Amino acid sequence: QSTEVFSKASHILINQYGNDEKNLAEANKLYDRLVAGADFAALAKEFSKDPGSGSKGGDLGYFGKGMMVKEFEDACFNGKVGEIQKPVKTNYGYHIIKVTDRSDKKYIVEKIVNQVKQSASSRDRNFTAASDFSFLAKKNDFDSEAKLGSYNVQETPQFSELAGSVPSIGQNKRLVKFSFENSVNTVSDPFKVPSGYVVVKITEAATEKFRPFEELKEQLKPAVIREKKFEKIKSIAENLYKNINGDLSKAYSIDTNFTVKQTGSFVPQGSIPNIGKDYGFLNSAMKSEINKVSAPVKGLRGYYIIKVTKRTPFDQKLYATQSSTLRSTMLQEKRSRFLNQWVTEIKENAEIVDNRHLFFGQ
Incomplete structure (x- = not known):
């Protein structure tokens, strides 16, 4: 049972002027309009420069501590739910933030999801589908292939190489490493995540800036x-x-x-x-x-400080005599796994009628 709190927030990012004073002035104007009753989602769609959340009315979904830059995180975890906060400055620009919920809901959702165990065949199908999509997306257009396959495309907020996690996806150092070692428009192979598999495309690489x-x-x-x-x-x-x-x-x-x-x-x-x-x-x-x-x-x-006391050389002759047996053993183990899986799936999907009362007394 976790006591860690998660916040859900929406924001409007202002950074279009390349000048802190102008960005702050524009952010303050929007803040005044929001306090006066303007619709947050509508203004986010019109003015926010965050490509990931702007089109969704500024909604960032749920996130835990350590997933956002410190100034943004402090505002989200210390501000009141439902309150429009005055512009907050980060290295990305000025943010107008509205915390829409705060709870440990994410843990409850994960607990329910983890109780539903995928069968091996389901995992294989999901991996095959992700691999096929990755192959096609590398050759054609990512968004078009996603639409044809009815896949959900989400854009993450920006994240740093130090983070170790990807917003909306979670802890995945291999995915972070891929993102910073490849160029814009590169499409990945499938990455395993708790909910299944993801295929990512790098859409933007933020220009490196001096950070205090x-x-x-x-x-x-x-x-x-x-x-x-x-x-x-x-x-x-x-x-x-x-x-x-x-x-x-x-x-x-x-x-x-x-x-x-x-x-x-x-x-x-x-x-x-x-x-x-x-x-x-x-x-x-x-x-x-x-x-x-x-x-x-x-x-x-x-x-x-190491001292190697013995080293056994590779025995090519022994390998040659045993390789056929090893291969047969491996194949047999694989066939046994598939057979056990097949029997298990038949049992799970079978309609069983209990007739024991016809053979045994009460």
Whole structure:
């Protein structure tokens, strides 16, 4: 049960003049009209420069904390529901905001959705449909293909590379990464999201602007703290490396906080026992000489000093003799899964008449 609050808001973005004074003056005029009783949605459609929400009367839907820039978020979570707020300045321009609802409704909706489990065949159909649409949208027009397929197209508000989430879609670092590594009009392959699959098209890349340190301070703080910790750990690791002089067993005698652990066997594509997936560790281990202690290696969680004690070469002859058996086993496992799925779906869709009373006494 979550106590996190979500806000629902509408806004009108004014940034057309390239001048703060003119933008503020225009925003104040609209604010006065709204306070006097003008229709918010109508003015948003006419004047808002937000391409995602303007055509929808300024409606942004529900969003949680951390999904909007700080000034906008503060206004939405501190303002009264139903009240027209005075223009709020962000790096995008001036916003006139109206909070239309505030609740934890989103959690309730997700709870209901998560109870409805898709069958494997449904997921396959959805992925196939998303893949087909992506293929056609890359070759033809995105909006036209969406209309032909009766798909719902939504435009998100602008978001930053630091966010890690996409407004209206949610937490998806791969989608954020795609958005900032590709050019405008690029169409994506399907991305898996909690509700199914999405295919996105990059419609706009905001011109990079100078942003004050105070505005970015909270976003940058975790990365700076992590980097400082890593600098300190690196210094400790380098000092230890010098003192052990190629003998890992000396580590504990130098400082009882140090421990030497064995990973056990692992493969290049797999998880490393006692460590997990760490490509920095993995790459170094694969390149290290047998029984030679490595210099400190930076990984995801800290620095490692590695000694590879054994490396088993790939056995081409063994693979050749077993590959056919492995392939047959994999195919059999896949067929078994499909058979079990088919039986389950038949049971779920069957009309069952209970005649046990004809055979057993009460």
